[in-house]
Structures are given as C-alpha cells and as structure tokens.
Amino acid sequence: MTAASMLAEARKSLGMSGRPNTITKEYAARHGDEFLNASWCDMAVTYWARHSGNASAVLPGGDRAYTVWHAQDFQKAGRWHAGTTAQVDAAKPGDIVFFDWGASNTVSAIDHVGVVEKALGGGRVQTIEGNTSDACKRKVRGADVIAGYGRPDYSGDDWTEAIVNKLPQVSKGDTGEHVESVQGLLLARSHPEVAVNGEFDATTEAAVKAVQKWGGVTADGIVGPDTWPVLLRVH
Structure with a gap:
C-alpha cells in the first residue's frame, strides 16, 4: 500500500466525464443501481483505493459514496486533520481531502472529496477530484474550503x-x-x-x-x- 500507487490510479481517471461512467458502474454493481447517476466524487476515491490495493488504508469504514461518513471513518480511526492553514500545509500526497463549500470546517457539512497530489504551501493543495463539474480534474484548493483531511495508513503498520x-x-x-x-x-x-x-x-x-x-x-x-x-x- 502506497500513496504513489493511489495517485497513479487517480491520474488514470483524469478527463473522465459524465455518468454513468466506469466508476459509478462498478460502485453500483456492488451497492445498487441508484448509484449509477449519483454524485461520484467519493465513489472515485473508493475506486482508486480498490484498484491500487489501498482499500484498507483509504477506506477504514469500507466503500464510501457519502463524504460525511468517509470523513467520520477517519475521525474514528484517529487519522483526521482539521482544515486550518497550518494543518493544510502539513498535508501529504495521498491524503484524502474533504471540502465544505460553506467554509464552516464542520464534518457534517462536507460537500466534496478528492486526493492530495501535492502540498503547495500557503494553505493550498493540488488535488485530483472526481465529479468536479461532472468530470475528473486537477484542482488547486485553499484552506478556506477545506474542512479537513484523512491520512490513510499506507504503511499498513499503524x-x-x-x-x-x-x-x-x-x-x-x-x-x-x-x-x-x-x-x-x-x-x-x-x-x-x-x-x-x-x-x-x-x-x-x-x-x-x-x-x-x-x-x-x-x-x-x-x-x-x-x-x-x-x-x-x-x-
């Protein structure tokens, strides 16, 4: 299990758009057809984790399509970091980053999720995200909209x-x-x-x-x- 393999898998999805797509179809095959046309940002994280051999690290509570539950999984595992500027500056490639467009930093208000590709400093990170305008894209996000991030145990030795x-x-x-x-x-x-x-x-x-x-x-x-x-x- 490595952050590098997680990111390599995420990069393969860049440019994917529309739904149903490969990601939603695979998730729906396991969890029901209602997911075929659902918001797929966390389904994408689930897909990348499973296809890169990182499921146990990235999905401590199992498959996730609902971002709030996924963030809570990291909280329960003691692997949650709040979205302050200082904390965002400490983010690492492969961290799973959660966004609250209302800028409340409240886990229950999380709207979106992606994976950190690079920490840029100044409270900013470069990410790969599914379901961004219904496509998989690279984005640069700031601490103002980052509710927090989970740090997967990629080492397998917690x-x-x-x-x-x-x-x-x-x-x-x-x-x-x-x-x-x-x-x-x-x-x-x-x-x-x-x-x-x-x-x-x-x-x-x-x-x-x-x-x-x-x-x-x-x-x-x-x-x-x-x-x-x-x-x-x-x-």
Whole structure:
C-alpha cells in the first residue's frame, strides 16, 4: 500500500466525464443501481483505493459514496486533520481531502472529496477530484474550503494504534504517570499553562478539550482511544 500507487490510479481517471461512467458502474454493481447517476466524487476515491490495493488504508469504514461518513471513518480511526492553514500545509500526497463549500470546517457539512497530489504551501493543495463539474480534474484548493483531511495508513503498520491499545483512559481526578504523559503531550501542543505534576486537574481538562476540538474528536475532556492518537499525532 502506497500513496504513489493511489495517485497513479487517480491520474488514470483524469478527463473522465459524465455518468454513468466506469466508476459509478462498478460502485453500483456492488451497492445498487441508484448509484449509477449519483454524485461520484467519493465513489472515485473508493475506486482508486480498490484498484491500487489501498482499500484498507483509504477506506477504514469500507466503500464510501457519502463524504460525511468517509470523513467520520477517519475521525474514528484517529487519522483526521482539521482544515486550518497550518494543518493544510502539513498535508501529504495521498491524503484524502474533504471540502465544505460553506467554509464552516464542520464534518457534517462536507460537500466534496478528492486526493492530495501535492502540498503547495500557503494553505493550498493540488488535488485530483472526481465529479468536479461532472468530470475528473486537477484542482488547486485553499484552506478556506477545506474542512479537513484523512491520512490513510499506507504503511499498513499503524504504530499509533499499537501504542493506544496499551494506554488507559484517564480523566479529571486521575493521577500518575499516564496523566504526566498527557500533560507532557499537551505542553508539546502549545499549552504552557499545563503543569506536568501527574494530577489531572481542571487546567489539564480544559487543555485536553481544546486539543480534542482541534483534532475533530468529541471534546469531553477524557483521554481515551479517540484522543490519544490526536495527542500523539506527528506532522
């Protein structure tokens, strides 16, 4: 599984237009004829992933035609990055990028999806997208319309998941070395107000909630399987 193979497959579709097409026909064959003439941006991502051997990395929840569910799959896997300028600048080729034309950065408002071909800096990426004016095209998009992106585990060796499986859930009132780990990670996430004292206090909880909002997971102040990956995220 590689980002390069995902992009090579996507490039083969450039210029495809109209529907039904090869992508919608294949999706409909598995999921029903109602998909033959449906919006096909995420069907295209599904097609490229399956044809490049990247299905398990790009489709953590299985085939997707609905962009909101696909983005939520990446959130659940702890592989979601919000669409801020800084985050967009950290995008990599092969990342699956989701767009909200209303510029709300809200996952439930996502309208469209593509794959990052190149990070251009300045909060911009070059993409390959299906169903752009009913065609597959290269586009340049900015952080203003990027709701966020999912980072597929192309390596097939998700070190974050392996670590998280060994970590306990901690929350306000807890003490000990795992709380110290949380506090150290919060300091690395630009929360200098947090003291590394092993006591999960109100200040630590507030910082955890801020990081959870940034990472696109439920902001409940509890560090569990959804939040450890956000704290451990490497760019």
